[in-house]
Amino acid sequence: MDLKQIINQVADIHNGFKNNLLSKIGKVSDAVIVESVRREKICTQCPLLKDLKCDTSKEIEVVADFEYYGKKFKKGDKVKGCGCNMNIKWMSTDAKCPKGAWQFPDIQIVLPQGFMNIGIANNKLIADTNDSANWKTFEASLPSNYNFIKSVNDNIVTIGTKLTDSQ
Numbered sequence: 479m480d481l482k483q484i485i486n487q488v489a490d491i492h493n494g495f496k497n498n499l500l501s502k503i504g505k506v507s508d509a510v511i512v513e514s515v516r517r518e519k520i521c522t523q524c525p526l527l528k529d530l531k532c533d534t535s536k537e538i539e540v541v542a543d544f545e546y547y548g549k550k551f552k553k554g555d556k557v558k559g560c561g562c563n564m565n566i567k568w569m570s571t572d573a574k575c576p577k578g579a580w581q582f583p584d585i586q587i588v589l590p591q592g593f594m595n596i597g598i599a600n601n602k603l604i605a606d607t608n609d610s611a612n613w614k615t616f617e618a619s620l621p622s623n624y625n626f627i628k629s630v631n632d633n634i635v636t637i638g639t640k641l642t643d644s645q
């Protein structure tokens with residue numbers, strides 16, 4: 479693991495501690511609570527969960543193509559547990575499961591030609607023609623937790639999920 483990966487992992491642990499403390503006084507967003515319960519349910523089905531830690535002594539197969547702290551993995555690759563205290567990691571906004579089990583699959587939407595000014599508002603992907611003589615808008619509904627434009631390549635928009643911590 480390089481320095482950037484270590485810094486990102488430390489930031490995730492710090493974020494998890496902060497959210498864990500804030501949750502005790504009702505100051506984290508509902509989205510963080512819902513996501514931590516979802517993650518806990520996934521982990522309780524996983525053979526690597528031991529004494530509320532992700533066991534570093536065992537290997538397991540990656541369940542989907544994904545990126546873990548800058549390193550790309552393919553479905554079927556073997557990885558070890560992360561060693562994290564899961565009570566903290568479940569509450570950490572950007573933390574990832576080392577086998578990719580917490581991932582939401584990205585959504586890709588193809589924009590019709592000529593649309594730009596792409597954004598997300600009110601659970602919709604929106605865009606317009608930016609042409610006052612031929613003004614048109616484009617809208618596509620998104621699942622509620624898809625709120626983050628990851629990339630735009632030609633007219634293909636890739637959308638993922640991103641939690642926000644505080645209320």
Ligand code: SF4
Pocket residue numbers: 520521524525526527531532533538559560574575576577578579
């Ligand atoms: S974080 Fe992933 S690998 Fe670790 S216990 Fe949870 S599901 Fe298993």
